[in-house]
Amino acid sequence: MTWRTIAKKDARAVLDSRTFRWFLGIVAIAFVFGGYMLPLSVEAPTTSDLPSSMVDAVTLLLPLLGIMLGYKAIVGERTSGRLNLLLSLPHSRRDVVVGKLVGRGGLLAVAVSVGIVLGALLVYYPFGTLEPLVLASYLLVTVCFGLAFVGIALAISTLTTSEHLATAGAFGTFFVLVVVWPQLQPLFSVALERVGLASGGLPEWALFVHGATPGLLYERVVEGFYGGASDGPYLGPDAAWYLGEWVALALLIAWAIVPITLGYLRFQSTDL
DSSP, rough: HHHHHHHHHHHHHHOOHHHHHHHHHHHHHHHHHHHHHHHHHEEEOBBTHHHHHHHHHHHHHHHHHHHHHHTTTTHHHHHTHHHHHHHSSSSOOOHHHHHHHHHHHHHHHHHHHHHHHHHHHHHTTOOOOHHHHHHHHHHHHHHHHHHHHHHHHHHHHSSSSSHHHHHHHHHHHHHIIIIGGGGGGGHHHHHHHHSOOSSOOOHHHHHHHHTSSHHHHHHHHHHHHHOOOOOSTTHHHHSOOGSSSHHHHHHHHHHHHOOOOHHHHHHHHHHO
8 A cells, every 4th residue: 555655754754853853752751751750749659640640741742743743744745846746656645645644643653652651661660550451541542632633733734835824824723722722711701601601600512612622632531531530510420421531532533533534635626
């Protein structure tokens, strides 16, 4: 399958960049550092304690790495003329998109996997407890979260012929989803109260809408599956079923699939 050729070549090209090697290394080191620090703050830690201790770092670093890996992946090939050459060979546009996603997403997955495994070993040795199934599920959820942002950036990269627009769109998306949106809940509450749609906080449907970004979904998945009981508005005993961790997990998977699928469909119909 020709997408494999593109994936291997693209992964090698990314690794040739010192900047990308540094960022991949920083992600892995962040998990290692978290695993090193956890036994210093928790007595008799288990690997179940690692996810909740890492959530703040993960929700900042992985979106940034995912955006950086994806935002120039296709538009850069297009503006340089390499895309026309690539498609003149026995490669389809689907091969290009899948190859870029697998190559760059695979590097992110390797960095996350190495970091989580080494961090978990530091939690386990010498006084902790290793829980392999918990560790494996956490690894998969975290990789899915990172791939969501690789897919978003790749989708943006397919939509324009300008690297400047791709850069603005990708990092603008990062700023809105990661930096701004999580802070807007009080403003939404005030706005809904003024129009008579809420009283004393956000209604459950508004909580669902506000909490539907990848980062907030990931936080809810980590808290629900690895963080123990919660009395918050999302995971409390009186919360609606659609605010729970299983729905959050399904939506997080959708973020990893839907944007890149829509980007590919648009890419199929555009002129080069």
